[in-house]
């Protein structure tokens with residue numbers, strides 16, 4: 615590989631990388647690398663704006679067809695469990711007077727759940743149908759993060775958004791700008807140290823895991839480095855496990871998703887909890903929940 619073609623690591627500028635993905639969830643000419651210096655995992659070449667636009671249309675269509683749901687209202691219903699889960703995670707930080715904004719709020723399912731517990735809620739969503747649905751159910755929608763006033767919110771949420779962004783530092787700078795001092799940015803991303811990927815080494819899982827829609831894959835370590843580099847040194851990164859033991863066994867045996875709850879007749883809550891707790895304790899869990907405190911600049 616000549617120097618011209620060697621991508622530079624977004625975090626540390628390093629040029630030595632290990633290849634971690636050549637095949638993706640959808641056929642595409644990309645490569646997944648892990649930086650040998652700082653361990654950031656990234657997809658190269660990065661998405662062009664045109665590619666990004668096209669991708670979201672496709673990805674969105676896939677979400678709809680998989681769930682056999684065709685309207686934002688159906689998506690709202692289908693995500694009630696997720697909404698409850700996010701609410702549990704963020705609850706310790708929520709205050710009754712908080713002004714809240716969620717970036718990429720989809721059909722507004724999470725904001726609808728916390729609406730009556732906080733001062734105000736608003737969302738950001740690029741998909742037209744979803745925006746209209748949010749407005750119908752009383753959730754105001756902003757056009758762009760860049761256009762939101764400075765120091766105007768107490769909590770900014772971004773669930774499974776950061777990994778899609780090619781310029782996460784710019785996003786964090788904007789998030790920091792719109793948050794009041796003492797406010798917080800709450801981010802959820804997939805954990806690249808997920809035991810299915812890092813330890814069990816299931817080729818079909820690897821191909822499924824790496825989707826060209828994601829530009830970066832973070833670990834506890836690289837996410838923390840990103841926050842520090844963005845001038846946000848005060849943060850907590852909490853490990854979370856969403857998928858269960860049945861799902862993991864199904865991946866091992868059948869090589870595909872969809873095993874959640876499959877062996878519930880055999881595995882009791884005690885075993886399921888113990889398995890998740892062990893993954894969480896070792897940061898081999900599937901999800902990272904970060905709470906970044908914004909200080910006065």
Ligand SMILES: [Zn+2]
Pocket residue numbers: 623624625626627628649650651652653654
């Ligand atoms: Zn690096």
